[in-house]
């Protein structure tokens with residue numbers, strides 16, 4: 001019996017205009033945790049989609065040997081049957097359905113011709129226990145936080161008796177606690193004999209959990225390292241092809257004391273549920289300053305940003321927003337934009353980008369005026385010139401600006417979403433989880449870009465669940481917990497411990 | 506070499522070319538089956554006039570479907586507004602030049618009424634416009650109840666549906682059998698077409714976009730030029746361009762321009778592609794929704810006017826099933842049922858395909874029940890093809 005659970009040999013996959021994978025070889029030993037790392041667009045997700053049958057046999061070159069047999073999957077069902085469970089970068093749960101329905105979707109337990117609900121709930125309870133999730137199987141998915149949803153996904157994969165579990169950036173949207181919890185569960189599964197492939201851009205957690213690490217770059221395997229020989233620095237070097245000394249680039253310019261945005265006694269009530277989501281929040285942002293908004297997922301940071309940015313969710317708000325010396329109460333994002341505020345949302349697929357449109361159309365959308373005549377006719381040349389410029393300055397990896405955003409890798413989509421808001425030339429840019437799912441190289445680029453922008457006089461409010469990022473980039477940090485600001489810390493005061501303490505108040 | 510390029514291009518853009526291929530195919534088949542009658546000057550003129558009022562509706566419906574809604578009320582709305590026109594002209598003796606703007610404005614109001622609950626309260630457009638369907642049907646019956654069919658004696662009004670543009674150059678002895686203004690318009694169209702194609706190609710090359718290879722490009726120009734020339738001669742050999750055709754083309758060109766080249770158009774497609782993202786980008790989704798429904802009402806009124814003029818009368822059944830014909834034209838023309846994707850020119854071709862089919866079957870004397878079945882099959886076939894070819898591309 002071979003010691004390999006999986007051998008993928010000489011895999012090549014082309015998309016129109018893109019060579020996504022170029023002769024990739026990738027082997028995973030039985031019972032190990034194998035991490036797959038690489039820049040955005042390196043081909044990690046594509047490789048996993050080939051493995052799981054999303055791209056069926058015949059649509060790529062090369063061979064796959066799984067558990068000793070040559071695998072020719074033509075559909076996800078086939079890989080599932082063979083014992084491969086995959087959790088995609090984008091979660092695939094039905095928000096309106098209950099947990100047990102989601103977990104056993106397509107595999108309902110039947111008694112005669114009826115589905116056996118008590119039995120299904122019982123089985124779900126066992127599965128939830130395996131991932132240490134203490135919620136009722138009859139709760140709806142949409143009631144769960146994203147961290148718990150991730151665990152439900154794992155339980156779902158386990159219910160299909162997966163021998164090989166693939167997790168594509170499972171921790172990208174999770175806060176530190178949820179991450180730690182998830183990693184522990186993966187370790188536990190390993191001790192029960194489940195082999196695991198995990199894709200991640202968070203090198204710390206890769207170092208913490210991996211037995212073996214494979215680095216992809218530009219669709220090629222660069223190397224496969226044993227945990228013992230790997231260091232974070234070495235991984236970065238292999239991933240980007242050069243070493244990055246300091247991931248948080250140093251700022252040359254100091255922020256000014258001129259306040260550009262002030263929020264005073266800001267409160268908000270969700271009009272649908274009547275729940276108080278924001279309570280008496282006051283904060284200021286100065287010109288040329290990066291202000292961090294730290295806190296746990298669900299603490300109300302996104303709600304705060306959205307309620308300021310024209311309140312598209314229709315919260316009942318009170319308090320003052322003072323921008324450019326005037327008090328405002330924006331009733332539509334349009335007004336906020338006009339007053340120099342931009343908000344790049346945390347969920348780029350859901351409400352940040354238009355996936356079925358081109359990179360060009362997405363970048364230009366929020367400020368079409370800039371490329372139109374006074375009566376609203378678009379100047380075709382201007383369009384192309386501008387879009388190309390932003391693609392270049394943010395190094396968005398694509399064959400052309402006409403490419404659909406749908407076909408970009410996660411990180412490049414994120415860059416498009418930021419480019420779109422830079423095109424508005426705002427005075428205050430609110431970035432909600434700006435580096436979610438972005439590789440170290442691109443992160444470094446985005447940080448550098450942020451520094452460049454504030455040096456030019458822009459102000460940035462950054463919401464982030466990645467503490468090191470908040471601490472590394474911010475001039476000042478506000479900590480949010482339960483819809484309230486529980487503390488304001490200067491760069492010097494802000495330590496990991498202090499922030500966590502305030503965040504869990 | 507050329508042939509290989511050709512195959513590659515067709516394969517890549519199969520969805521875009523398929524409609525044209527289908528159209529040519531239908532025309533050839535019917536020409537053969539009807540012994541040439543189908544392509545006669547008279548019938549083509551007739552076909553274009555029939556297409557007119559459906560194409561006008563399909564233009565508005567394209568935008569409605571693009572923003573993920575539907576409007577079922579347009580058929581009876583156009584019937585009802587046609588009856589209003591007839592009443593204004595015959596009972597109130599309003600002049601044509603005044604009656605038409607009144608009815609068009611009324612159309613906008615009706616469209617907005619359908620759109621208001623959709624935009625402001627999030628009522629499904631299906632429900633809101635189904636209510637409109639019922640209401641306008643009732644209104645149409647009511648307005649023709651006293652008189653039955655209302656005959657319109659006004660010649661200049663009826664010309665909108667039956668008349669042809671005057672020939673300004675008939676005094677020139679050259680080509681005596683032909684309508685020379687039509688020939689001139691055809692010639693101008695060809696020039697504009699070739700120039701704009703060349704300009705867009707050179708611009709694309711400047712920015713390193715993929716373009717057709719030179720021989721293929723020339724082939725395309727030649728092919729389309731031939732088609733325009735052919736159609737021009739067919740029409741010029743009869744009475745020339747009809748007013749309906751001219752109005753339809755103006756509507757299509759204006760809407761196509763709005764859809765592709767203006768901020769408004771981009772906003773409409775953004776709302777269709779992802780309403781939440783559009784809202785966060787500062788686009789007022791409610792306003793856009795209202796605009797699109799208002800424009801649909803406007804075009805319903807126009808369609809009603811064209812149809813009434815064509816029949817020279819308003820009947821209690823006018824507009825029956827127009828909404829479904831327009832929706833079918835959109836789907837055949839490549840508008841995506843899930844929103845965000847579609848083009849005005851596509852829907853025009855869709856309307857032509859659909860109406861050619863009806864016209865051809867009528868000429869052949871196909872049984873009406875068979876006609877419905879065939880229309881249904883063509884519709885579902887077109888949508889299946891659309892979905893499958895899009896999947897393959899993604």
Ligand SMILES: Nc1ncnc2c1ncn2[C@@H]1O[C@H](COP(=O)(O)OP(=O)(O)OP(=O)(O)O)[C@@H](O)[C@H]1O
Pocket residue numbers: 015016018019020038039040041042043044045046047089397407408409410411412437439899
């Ligand atoms: N359906 C598609 N059509 C065209 N190109 C595609 C398609 N899917 C992926 N690509 C391209 O293939 C390359 C690899 O993409 P992939 O999603 O595998 O990257 P990744 O390593 O998972 O990146 P990330 O870390 O950003 O998620 C990218 O350049 C991407 O643009």
Ligand SMILES: [Mg+2]
Pocket residue numbers: 044045046089168409410
């Ligand atoms: Mg990926």
